[in-house]
Amino acid sequence: MMTPQVITPQQMQQILQQQVLTPQQLQVLLQQQQALMLQQQQLQEFYKKQQEQLQLQLLQQQHAGKQPKEPQQQQVATQQLAFQQQLLQMQQLQQQHLLSLQRQGLLTIQPGQPTLPLQPLAQGMIPTELQQLWKEVTSSHTAEEAASNNHSSLDLSTTCVSSSAPSKTSLIINPHASTNGQLSVHTPKRESLSHEEHSHSHPLYGHGVCKWPGCEAVCEDFQSFLKHLNSEHALDDRSTAQCRVQMQVVQQLELQLAKDKERLQAMMTHLHVKSTEPKATPQPLNLVSSVTLSKTASEASPQSLPHTPTTPTAPITPVTQGPSVITTTSMHNVGPIRRRYSDKYNVPISSADIAQNQEFYKNAEVRPPFTYASLIRQAILESPEKQLTLNEIYNWFTRMFAYFRRNAATWKNAVRHNLSLHKCFVRVENVKGAVWTVDELEFQKRRPQKISGNPSLIKNIQTSHTYCTPLNAALQGEEAALSPLCLWKASMAENSIPLYTTASMGNPTLGNLASAMREELNGAMEHTNSNGSDSSPGRSPMQAMHPVHVKEEPLDPDENEGPLSLVTTANHSPDFDHDRDYEDEPVNEDIE
DNA sequence: CAACCCCTAAACATGG
DNA sequence: GCCATGTTTAGGGGTT
Numbered sequence: 001m002m003t004p005q006v007i008t009p010q011q012m013q014q015i016l017q018q019q020v021l022t023p024q025q026l027q028v029l030l031q032q033q034q035a036l037m038l039q040q041q042q043l044q045e046f047y048k049k050q051q052e053q054l055q056l057q058l059l060q061q062q063h064a065g066k067q068p069k070e071p072q073q074q075q076v077a078t079q080q081l082a083f084q085q086q087l088l089q090m091q092q093l094q095q096q097h098l099l100s101l102q103r104q105g106l107l108t109i110q111p112g113q114p115t116l117p118l119q120p121l122a123q124g125m126i127p128t129e130l131q132q133l134w135k136e137v138t139s140s141h142t143a144e145e146a147a148s149n150n151h152s153s154l155d156l157s158t159t160c161v162s163s164s165a166p167s168k169t170s171l172i173i174n175p176h177a178s179t180n181g182q183l184s185v186h187t188p189k190r191e192s193l194s195h196e197e198h199s200h201s202h203p204l205y206g207h208g209v210c211k212w213p214g215c216e217a218v219c220e221d222f223q224s225f226l227k228h229l230n231s232e233h234a235l236d237d238r239s240t241a242q243c244r245v246q247m248q249v250v251q252q253l254e255l256q257l258a259k260d261k262e263r264l265q266a267m268m269t270h271l272h273v274k275s276t277e278p279k280a281t282p283q284p285l286n287l288v289s290s291v292t293l294s295k296t297a298s299e300a301s302p303q304s305l306p307h308t309p310t311t312p313t314a315p316i317t318p319v320t321q322g323p324s325v326i327t328t329t330s331m332h333n334v335g336p337i338r339r340r341y342s343d344k345y346n347v348p349i350s351s352a353d354i355a356q357n358q359e360f361y362k363n364a365e366v367r368p369p370f371t372y373a374s375l376i377r378q379a380i381l382e383s384p385e386k387q388l389t390l391n392e393i394y395n396w397f398t399r400m401f402a403y404f405r406r407n408a409a410t411w412k413n414a415v416r417h418n419l420s421l422h423k424c425f426v427r428v429e430n431v432k433g434a435v436w437t438v439d440e441l442e443f444q445k446r447r448p449q450k451i452s453g454n455p456s457l458i459k460n461i462q463t464s465h466t467y468c469t470p471l472n473a474a475l476q477g478e479e480a481a482l483s484p485l486c487l488w489k490a491s492m493a494e495n496s497i498p499l500y501t502t503a504s505m506g507n508p509t510l511g512n513l514a515s516a517m518r519e520e521l522n523g524a525m526e527h528t529n530s531n532g533s534d535s536s537p538g539r540s541p542m543q544a545m546h547p548v549h550v551k552e553e554p555l556d557p558d559e560n561e562g563p564l565s566l567v568t569t570a571n572h573s574p575d576f577d578h579d580r581d582y583e584d585e586p587v588n589e590d591i592e
Numbered sequence: 593c594a595a596c597c598c599c600t601a602a603a604c605a606t607g608g
Numbered sequence: 609g610c611c612a613t614g615t616t617t618a619g620g621g622g623t624t
Contacts, residue, residue: 371598390613414599420615427614434613 204229358400365402372411372418373443376425380438387428387435390416 204210205225210217212233219225361368368375379396380388388396394412397404404411419425424442428435 373598410600413601416612416614417600417616418598419613 204233361401361403362399363402365406367403368401372414373422373424376415376418376436377438377443380425380436385435387430387437389433389435390419393419393436 202222202225204212205219205222208218208220210219210225210228210232212229215232217228217232219228360366370378375397376393379393379400380386382396383392393415394408397411397415419427419436422442424439424445426437426439428437
């Protein structure tokens with residue numbers, strides 16, 4: 001990757017010259033680019049300051065921690081708090097950056113785009129603070145931009161409204177975008193357009209406004225937006241140029257994000273190691289990052305809250321067995337958490353601690369805080385074919401959790417027990433024997449049930465998302481939550497898959513899982529009904545499989561519109577075959 | 593206290 | 609008979 005912090009003017013020129021652009025156009029772009037550089041400098045300075053602050057903070061806290069009256073855990077807790085703040089600040093910083101880009105018309109920002117890395121940053125923003133920052137950064141550029149608008153025939157920054165509205169108007173932060181905390185960058189690629197068009201959640205359309213970079217044309221409805229899109233942003237030189245610029249911008253942002261992530265990761269690793277040293281059973285880091293929920297959540301309660309997890313209401317898992325949150329690295333959407341420590345599954349975790357937690361459980365003999373059912377499901381879903389033999393499940397357990405390397409008889413029995421007991425696990429005869437699959441709907445069904453029925457789970461979910469009122473509403477509200485969408489939201493929320501990490505974390509599974517989930521969701525929405533008795537329709541046909549026996553229950557007709565399995569074999573990653581490897585590996589679980 | 597959930601243990605069946 | 613795999617039952621602990 002070529003990675004200048006900012007595209008150099010030369011590069012930009014090159015880029016632009018590939019297009020048919022007039023000198024004036026080039027000039028405008030260059031000006032904008034310069035402004036961008038300036039802003040980035042500011043941002044970096046700002047960021048440096050934050051880093052220093054953080055370090056100071058940490059130092060102080062370490063000192064404080066030495067005082068005998070402070071239990072060690074508290075120290076860890078404070079460090080984690082510091083981290084949370086750091087995360088928050090980073091997010092704010094990035095968001096600020098985004099906003100400035102948006103203001104320049106170089107970037108579109110809008111809700112509900114889980115595919116790109118920046119979406120989660122918005123949570124935890126404090127609007128006022130944001131605006132303050134915003135002011136600081138932008139104040140110096142407004143005039144400049146206005147000037148460029150005036151003298152240029154082509155106005156890249158305000159394609160739609162510029163002629164009629166003074167540039168200032170278009171500079172105003174879109175209040176929706178800025179306050180409700182759902183940001184994402186979108187590169188206006190054509191494919192994504194057509195792909196999303198039917199779903200009314202067009203990346204370029206939000207809050208009745210066209211989100212094309214620099215364009216804030218008001219479009220009453222989706223139809224008129226489409227019209228507008230086709231007329232105003234058709235395939236022409238201007239659009240292509242904007243597109244290119246946008247690509248560069250995104251690239252830069254990604255780069256920057258990657259860097260920051262790296263830094264964060266290093267910090268966490270550092271602290272993690274430290275905190276594990278003194279303790280016999282180290283806790284996985286449970287850092288809070290205000291990762292996204294879903295657009296629904298944030299959309300409905302924009303100002304509803306300080307998503308700021310910095311309050312000490314969130315104790316740091318003072319637990320015997322250390323259920324912090326496991327992650328979803330590969331723990332995507334794990335499911336019910338086994339224990340009920342009243343508070344704490346507060347959040348979505350950042351990508352970094354994800355990896356860490358995974359490592360943690362791999363190496364520390366700490367019981368994972370998830371139920372057998374959840375783990376089994378996880379194991380199965382992680383497999384390329386979404387199906388595993390019993391033995392493969394065993395292997396997954398031992399591979400992923402040090403804890404399960406002992407007492408094999410016990411937990412294996414439990415695994416078998418769970419497989420048999422829960423309807424959500426479907427045994428399928430294969431040519432070579434039997435494999436287990438997950439009936440996702442069944443699995444998801446459990447939760448809403450529990451929500452009304454099982455308080456402990458309510459708690460798990462509720463406490464996890466105290467701030468996401470709409471979600472809670474959906475969950476608690478009648479089991480309308482049975483709709484696949486709601487279920488997915490719920491499950492997404494529960495473990496809040498950090499989709500944004502997929503790109504830069506280099507973990508193939510994550511990305512696949514993420515997209516698989518999206519697909520599954522779509523699939524679920526589409527074929528609400530599938531071939532009745534076979535609860536796993538999506539599976540690969542080549543294997544002539546049939547459930548041997550479906551755990552039936554006097555099914556309530558109203559409860560289920562036909563078992564539709566969300567499990568698909570659609571696109572499994574070829575690079576996830578080490579599962580296989582493990583089969584052959586000697587497992588030392590019987591040593592005991 | 594009841595109703596749940598989850599876990600553990602164990603008996604039993606079946607097939608290789 | 610042994611072992612792996614499944615199924616089922618029973619009981620205990622925890623939570624609300």
